[in-house]
Amino acid sequence: MKISDRILSMQASPIRKLVPFSDEAKKNGKKVYHLNIGQPDIKTPRLFFETVKNYDTDVLAYTHSQGLRSLIDSFVEYYNGWGLNFEERDILITNGGSEAILFALLATCDQNDEFLVPEPFYANYNSIGEMAGAIAVPIVTKADNGFALPDIAELQKLVTPKTRAILINNPSNPTGKVYDSSEITNIMQLALNNDLFIISDEVYREFVYDGLEVFSFGSIKEIEDRVILIDSISKRYSACGARIGCIASRNNMIIKQMLKLCQARLCVPTLEQVGASELFNMNKSDLEKIRTEYDYRRKIVYSALKEMKGVFCKMPQGAFYIMAKLPVENAENFAKWLLTDFEINGETVMIAPAEGFYVTEGRGKDEVRISYVLNAKDLEKAMAILDAGLRRYHALQ
C-alpha cells in the first residue's frame, strides 16, 4: 500500500515531537518544566466547569454545524467590545483555532496555491497548509530588527499568480511581534493590490505589553470582505483543552461556503461549547491581572536569557513566547539531550526546537521557542536549569 506523499513529507510538531522523551524522563522520576508548549498554568475560570456541571440534558445531541447559538452570541458581544461589528451570521464555531485555519486555507486555496506568512511562524500553519495542499510562502523576518515586515515592494515580490491569501498572526507566536500600523497598512495594500484574502489569527489579542495596542484587520471597513478572522478561547481564558475557536468574516459568501466544511464534520463538541459560552463573562480586571502576570514572566525570561553566554533574543511585545538563538549547532539535539541526559537535582526543562517554525531551508536550526507559561518561581528555576544545561552541553562538545 502506498502512504500518501503529503503525509510522509509533513513534519512532526516541533512542539510535541519530543513528548516521548519527556514522558520517558517523567517515568524515570525526573521533573520536567514545560517551556515547549503554550499551555498556561493559569486557572481556567470556575464558571466554565460550573456551567458544564449545571448543564442538564438527557441526550448529548449534535448541535448546529455553525455552532451553539449562545456561544456565537458570546463571540459577537466580545467582538463588539473590541469595536468589531460582527453579527451572528458572520461567525462559525470551530474545533479550536486549528480547525479555523484549516477551513480558511481550504476555502481560499486550491491544491498548490500559495499563502504568504511572516516567518518564523506557528509551526502548525505549515502542517495545516500541507493538509490543505496549500504552500506556505515565507515572508522572511529577523530577530535583529524585531521581526519587522519588509516594505511593500519587497512583499510584492513574493506574490505569484498562485498567491491567494496572507496568513498573519498578531501578536505573533513564536516571535511575540505586534505589528504596527504601517505594517498593517502594507499588508492591507498588498491584499488590495493583488486581490488576496487576509487570514488574521488574533488569538493572543489580549496579551500585549509596554502599552502597545493590537490593530485588528477586522476593524478596517475597506477590506472587510477580504478578512477572515481566526480566534480561539484557548489562551485568552486558559482553556486549551476545550478546543473552542471561531472564524469571523463579513464576507458572507465565504462564510456560507465554509459552512459546508462545518457540516462535513457535523458539529463541535456540545459540552465544551456550553461551558465556553459563559467564559466571556470573565471579569475584565481578571484578564488584566493575567496580562500583568505574563508581562512579569516575560521580563524574567528575557533577563535570564540575556545573561546566558552566547544566547541572543529580543524582548517580545506580545503573546507569551520568545525566540532565542542558542550557542549550539543543532537545537533539536540539545532539546532532546536536556530530556534524556541532563538533570539538576532530578529536574530538567523541555523547549521547542525552532527549525519547524521555518520553511526556509537552513533557518532556525540553532533557535528554540520558549513559552513563558509557568509561574515566576518555576520559570526562574527552569531558566537556571537551561543555563546550566547549556554550560554542560558546551563542555561535552
Place this chain on the structure above:
Amino acid sequence: MKISDRILSMQASPIRKLVPFSDEAKKNGKKVYHLNIGQPDIKTPRLFFETVKNYDTDVLAYTHSQGLRSLIDSFVEYYNGWGLNFEERDILITNGGSEAILFALLATCDQNDEFLVPEPFYANYNSIGEMAGAIAVPIVTKADNGFALPDIAELQKLVTPKTRAILINNPSNPTGKVYDSSEITNIMQLALNNDLFIISDEVYREFVYDGLEVFSFGSIKEIEDRVILIDSISKRYSACGARIGCIASRNNMIIKQMLKLCQARLCVPTLEQVGASELFNMNKSDLEKIRTEYDYRRKIVYSALKEMKGVFCKMPQGAFYIMAKLPVENAENFAKWLLTDFEINGETVMIAPAEGFYVTEGRGKDEVRISYVLNAKDLEKAMAILDAGLRRYHALQ
C-alpha cells in the same frame, strides 16, 4: 478574491442543508419530526455526565495528541471484547468518526487519487473526500438486490493506477446493508490484488438485526497491515454531541504518520474524552435493549413505507436508516415542501433527500433516507404525516 474551486464544488450536507427551513418552521410553531438525521433519542448514559461532573482540575489543559490514555485503554478493551487485538499504540482518538475518515483519506490518498466506495454512501464521505482532494469512485449497488456488492471481476474494473483505498461502511449508512462473508472476502481479495488500504467504518457494529453478524475487517490477520478501522461512540452510546471517535490500525507506520495530523490540531477536547472513557462500562444488556428498540422501530418504519402508494424500499439489516424511493420527481423539493408548505395539526416531518448520497449523475433524485431514531409512537405519527404529505403533494402536481 478567489474562493477555492474545491469548496465551491462541494455539496452542502443533504442531511443538514434544509435546516434553515426546519428552523423557520419551528419558529412558526410547527412541530418537526426529525427523520433526516442520525440523532438518536436514546438517553446518553448518566455515567458520562457524572464522570464529567466529578472531573476535578484547575486548568483545562491540552491532552496528548494521540488521545487521553484512559479513553484509549477503553477502546482497546472494547475491541478485545470483539476479538479484535488492538493495543494502545494502534489507536488514535479523533474528533468523531468524521475526523477519522478525513485523516484516513489524507494518509492514503494524494490529490486526485481515488478511493472506491459502495454507493449510495454516507454523504459526508464525499465532502470529506473533497477536503482531502481525493475522488470517490462509486461501487454501484441497488435496492433491488439488497445493495449487494458486485462480484470481484466487476469490482476489479473500477480500479485504476490512482486507486489507493476502499472505504466501506458496515453496517451501511444509508442502506442498512450488512456485508456477508463472500462480500468481505471479495473486498479483501480486491485490496490484496491491487495493494489497497481498506478503510472500514464500523460505527454501527452493534446495530444488526435478524440474527446477522458483522464481520470486522479488523479481525482478518492476513490483511491487518492494510486495514484502517474507523470508529465513533456517537451512535453506540447515543453521544453524538461528544464528537469522540477513533482510528485503529495494526499498521504502525500509518498510525505514526497520522499522529502528525493529530498533532496539527493539538488534541481532542478534554472533557468529552474524560466522559467518554467511562461509557464503555455501559451494561451489555442495556446495549442489547437499545438494539431491540431499534429493531422494533425498523419494523414500524418498514411496514409503514410498504403501505404507502408508490414507495419502494427494502428491509434494512443494520444501522438505523432506510433508503426509500418515493413517487416524486425531485425528493429534495418534496422534503423542502414538507417543511414550508405542509402540516397536519401543526406537525410535519423532515427527511433527507438522497441525491447527496450518490456521486453517479442522476441517481437518488427520487429517493430519501429516513432515520428511525425516534420513539415508536413518534415514528408512527411521523410516518402517517409522510404518507399524508405524499398524497397531498401528488394531488398538487
